Amino acid sequence: MSTRCFTMLKPGVLNRRLVGEVISRLEKKGLKLVGLKLMNISPELASKHYAEHKGKAFYDPLVDYITSGPVVAMVWQGDDCVTLVRKITGATSPAEAHPGTIRGDFCSHTQHNIIHASDCDESAEREIALFFKPEELIDWEDQASVWF
Template identity: 90%
Template structure:
């Protein structure tokens, strides 16, 4: 069953010129990119996005980081999409992220994590609605099979 997952490449990805590498890893898995935006996040949008973390010690520094520069917001689609994206992304704590995952290969500090990925189908739905209008998502016909 095809589902969707929201991902966000955080300011460090742009600064380190890793956008193409991260997008490529998700595409090579066979996921379909249906939404993409380069944007600056307002404090209000950041606080809505990370609302479940309000009151935690890392909340304010997280908001400061995510609003410190541009991000790349994306929506991916595929079978069991959230699970697949989370496996490719790796553990939140870089010390626990396996080599070969995005965080395992490119992240050193949890406080400056380079990617956010929805942790459930319900979170994906909520997060997609925060960052994308329905008309900004393009569910294009995947004809990859004709090339193989």
């Protein structure tokens, strides 16, 4: 069943010039990009996005990092999308992220994690609604077979 997953490339991805590499990995898995925008996140939006972490020791540094520069907000679509995206991104802790995953290959500090991915379908719906208006999502027909 086709579902959607919200992902966000954090400021470090842009600073390290890895946007294309990360998007390419998700595309190569066969996921369909249905929403994409480069944006600055306000402290208010960051606090809504990370509301479940409020009061934790890492909350303020997380908000500071996510608002420190532009991010790339994306919505991906595919069968069991959240599960697939989470496998591609790897464990949150760089020490636990396997080589070959985005975090395993490009992260060295949890505080400067380079990608956020929804952790379940419910979170994906909530996060997509925070960052995208319905008309900003384009569910296009994949016609790759015509080109190859």
